[in-house]
Amino acid sequence: MYNFTVKSIIHDYSVQFINNTPEILNGELKEGDFIIIDNNIIKLYWDSVGNILEKFNYIGIDANEDQKSYQGIMPVINHLIENGFRKNHRLIAIGGGITQDVTAFISSIMYRGVDWMFFPTTLLAQGDSCIGSKTSINFGKFKNQLGGFYPPNKIFIDLQFLNTLEDAQIKSGLGEMCHYYIVAGEEDFFRYKNDYSKAIENKEVLAGLIARSLEIKKSYIEIDEFDQKERQVFNYGHSFGHAIESLTNYRVPHGIAVSYGMDMANFVSVKLGYIPEKTRFEIRELLEKIWKNFSIDDIEIEKFKSALSKDKKNVGKELRLILNKGYGKIFKDAMQMDDRFTNWMKEYFANEL
Ligand SMILES: NC(=O)c1ccc[n+]([C@@H]2O[C@H](COP(=O)([O-])OP(=O)(O)OC[C@H]3O[C@@H](n4cnc5c(N)ncnc54)[C@H](O)[C@@H]3O)[C@@H](O)[C@H]2O)c1
Numbered sequence: 001m002y003n004f005t006v007k008s009i010i011h012d013y014s015v016q017f018i019n020n021t022p023e024i025l026n027g028e029l030k031e032g033d034f035i036i037i038d039n040n041i042i043k044l045y046w047d048s049v050g051n052i053l054e055k056f057n058y059i060g061i062d063a064n065e066d067q068k069s070y071q072g073i074m075p076v077i078n079h080l081i082e083n084g085f086r087k088n089h090r091l092i093a094i095g096g097g098i099t100q101d102v103t104a105f106i107s108s109i110m111y112r113g114v115d116w117m118f119f120p121t122t123l124l125a126q127g128d129s130c131i132g133s134k135t136s137i138n139f140g141k142f143k144n145q146l147g148g149f150y151p152p153n154k155i156f157i158d159l160q161f162l163n164t165l166e167d168a169q170i171k172s173g174l175g176e177m178c179h180y181y182i183v184a185g186e187e188d189f190f191r192y193k194n195d196y197s198k199a200i201e202n203k204e205v206l207a208g209l210i211a212r213s214l215e216i217k218k219s220y221i222e223i224d225e226f227d228q229k230e231r232q233v234f235n236y237g238h239s240f241g242h243a244i245e246s247l248t249n250y251r252v253p254h255g256i257a258v259s260y261g262m263d264m265a266n267f268v269s270v271k272l273g274y275i276p277e278k279t280r281f282e283i284r285e286l287l288e289k290i291w292k293n294f295s296i297d298d299i300e301i302e303k304f305k306s307a308l309s310k311d312k313k314n315v316g317k318e319l320r321l322i323l324n325k326g327y328g329k330i331f332k333d334a335m336q337m338d339d340r341f342t343n344w345m346k347e348y349f350a351n352e353l
Pocket residue numbers: 038039040041044063064068095096097098099100101121122123124125128129130132133134135136144161162163164165166169172254
């Protein structure tokens with residue numbers, strides 16, 4: 001099994017691959033700690049974790065974007081204060097990215113910071129979001145507006161949770177993980193492309209892909225934890241992806257939107273002569289498997305451009321896109337939202353979907 005430590009300016013933290021969540025939970029929990037757990041996990045895994053939940057304190061939350069908001073976390077904080085949660089106690093998150101963000105944000109602000117642990121239960125959280133320290137919550141309808149950097153102290157990855165995950169969530173995780181492999185280089189990408197189908201059936205292959213994805217991410221966050229420079233390449237596919245997510249009202253899951261976004265970034269990169277068509281098609285062959293069943297051909301170009309222009313990375317009216325000069329050569333580029341760019345987007349939506 002894979003075990004490693006991530007170096008952080010805030011505090012180093014460990015990542016362990018496990019297959020015995022109840023045992024590990026029992027060993028880690030101390031009196032006064034609180035578990036913050038996705039209600040779906042409570043339902044699906046009551047037989048294995050129910051007796052632990054009954055023995056300790058827990059708060060069940062619904063994994064939705066309203067819960068992950070300034071307003072949504074108030075009852076959780078209220079419950080913690082009213083029930084004797086203190087600075088020396090810890091929070092234990094069990095769930096996907098929503099449960100992670102809720103718990104991390106509360107941990108970062110309560111009593112100027114308390115320790116927390118994370119048991120990620122989605123592929124996206126296991127293969128990506130669990131490391132990297134980012135913690136964001138929504139403010140009303142505005143996504144990820146409040147937050148900071150506050151990693152857990154320990155992360156435990158148990159792939160058994162993935163057995164109950166819906167196919168769309170598995171694909172979303174695989175799409176998100178894919179961008180790390182393209183950033184890492186040609187050898188990594190072709191390994192991912194080759195292992196992709198096997199990983200869906202075979203947990204050992206999947207564990208290997210998750211571990212490598214985290215290893216690639218670790219190598220960047222350890223030099224640029226606060227996303228000032230090197231780490232920004234991981235926004236590859238994300239400017240387009242966020243526009244797709246918001247225009248489809250989150251019908252298209254994050255990692256699937258990012259998969260479309262990577263193909264769009266590659267399309268622009270071909271237009272600019274950065275990569276040959278061949279490279280785009282090598283990548284697209286895999287991306288098409290990920291986005292199958294999720295069409296986005298009803299998006300209107302003008303709305304798409306408007307959503308892109310709101311990206312927080314833009315400088316003034318200029319877009320900042322992460323483009324592709326080849327495997328392992330992903331980089332940030334400035335782009336005018338002019339007629340040329342508009343025509344490329346029209347061509348993409350007309351012919352490429
Ligand atoms: N902090 C970060 O670095 C970071 C990075 C990426 C995404 N995010 C955030 O993460 C959120 C998305 O998280 P996510 O995609 O991991 O999922 P999620 O937490 O939104 O959960 C998705 C769905 O899967 C269910 N679920 C969770 N685990 C399950 C399991 N094992 N079996 C069956 N169902 C399960 C949940 O109840 C929910 O219905 C977004 O809000 C996004 O902004 C944060």
